[in-house]
Amino acid sequence: MRRIFFALALSVTGISNLLKVLLGILLHFFTTYLAYQVSGTLAAVLTFFTPPFAELYWIFRVWSETGVFWSYIAIGSALYIGLWVLLIVCAAIATAAEPSR
Numbered sequence: 001m002r003r004i005f006f007a008l009a010l011s012v013t014g015i016s017n018l019l020k021v022l023l024g025i026l027l028h029f030f031t032t033y034l035a036y037q038v039s040g041t042l043a044a045v046l047t048f049f050t051p052p053f054a055e056l057y058w059i060f061r062v063w064s065e066t067g068v069f070w071s072y073i074a075i076g077s078a079l080y081i082g083l084w085v086l087l088i089v090c091a092a093i094a095t096a097a098e099p100s101r
Contacts (some may be wrong), residue, residue, distance in 0.1 A: 002097045009094035013087055020083040027076040031058050
């Protein structure tokens with residue numbers, strides 16, 4: 001039974017890590033594009049070089065301008081955080097369920 005939990009946790013960890021990387025890249029490029037469209041080149045360059053802070057800034061900027069909190073950037077960021085949590089939980093399960101030799 002431990003081997004099943006171990007294999008399942010490792011599989012979910014691998015898949016969630018891949019999704020986390022792909023979503024992170026996609027989300028950051030979308031945020032950079034949003035910054036360029038709204039505020040121009042300088043904002044896009046600053047956004048590109050400050051990933052986590054830029055996402056937070058643009059979530060609140062879009063929220064304050066549109067009145068809609070769950071915009072594409074907020075949904076993507078929530079999914080990204082959820083993938084991090086899933087990754088950490090599954091890695092902890094895999095570590096705890098690792099079969100002894």
